Amino acid sequence: MSISTERTTRTDAELQEMARDHLWMHFSRQSVMTEGPGVPIIVKGDGHRIWDSNGKEYIDGLSGLFVVNAGHGRRRLAEAGARQAEQLAFFPIWSYAHPAAIELADRIAHLAPGDLNHVFFSTGGGEAVETAFKLAKQYWKLAGQPTKHKVISRYIAYHGTPQGALAITGLPGMKSMFEPVTPGGFRVPNTNYYRAGEMGFTGGTEEEFGVWAADRIEEMINFEGPETVAAIFLEPVQNSGGCFPPPAGYFQRVREICDRYDVLLVSDEVICAFGRLGHYFGADAYGYQPDMITFAKAVTSGYSPLGGTIVSDRIYEPFSHGHVSFPHGYTFGGHPVSSAVAMENLDIFEEEGLLANVRENSPVFRSTLEKLTDLPIVGDVRGDGYFFGIELVKDKATKATFDDDESERLLRGFLSKALFDAGLYCRADDRGDPVIQLAPPLTIGPAEFDEIEQILRGVLTEAWSRL
């Protein structure tokens, strides 16, 4: 098949060769191209469907990368970007401003919970986390507590790749080669109830586990010394490890602990914001008030890159007068085209009731996926909104997981490719225990859930027979 894009028409073979010689993929083994069959090349999207360079169609079960929440192929988003580019393609928000960023900041501030009224734009999630980390440090210096600089986060959590964000990321396999990373990062248990025992919880209800997990934060603050701890970074539903929702009451207890010790609560919503959980923000979904929210990805549904950090009145206050400034920024932060696209994207969310669609259909999505628990390989189905993880196990009774060889054979060698071949683009992830992750566009409903379940059932049955 020859592939037409705006710029050129190439065959799949030509593109494969160019990719092999020149494209360095992210978080990927280049050997797929240099020694293996090549890389899947996606050429088109429409709604929740995507097409590859051979013309084959797939369900986009991951919204690209937790991004395309309004679905692919939205002409009005492309047109909003084009109109803005014609009017003013670029201007920075360094000492100047432009209407697109101003209007978007105003709109996001009105959507954000409580007094989160100030938006510092970046171009993506890692930069938003980096911004929150630096802001927390400078805030405490301005507030007369200059020794507060450490940050707490959770086991296996992913918070981005800049060296500061890496200090917050809780995945040893992603940082050991970059040591020493920025100092000051400390880890506490996550909210994986399925494996609570392995983190030291000795038994009880999910709510009791939530209390236990929150108390580990207090313990860590005391252990490190409250006068040294600046902030804690938590996702509403932790992605890495496979969608860990918070037990009821967890965030309320975390908030109390943060208030007791003067520690800022940063809600890292790079995935969870803008509808993934059926609300604009995860903090709303679970009823807690953070001091900062980081966002990116779905704010534009991916039609142009944008991220940001939303900051409370309290943190903003010392920066708001006199000679004080926050010496931090990005050339493309609050880019006019991205900001205009984000405004149009939010219009779509409102007009089509996408958040309500997620809230209404999330229980159906869950129960459809839970049908898979009749398979011997499915240990747990968990998540919220349109964000679910399916944990795979070798033995359901003992919850025994796969060793490195089996993971290599099963996840990398078979599952990802088999799911894709069967028409479902999603993620088989083993950064924690092996999971399949689903985060489709917010436009889909029960018919597509059934289709996804059928594909998963076929491929997981085959995977089990290969063990």
Ligand SMILES: Cc1ncc(COP(=O)(O)O)c(C=O)c1O
């Ligand atoms: C919770 C969280 N924080 C930060 C990031 C980093 O975002 P980006 O890849 O846009 O830098 C991600 C990316 O997936 C994320 O999931």
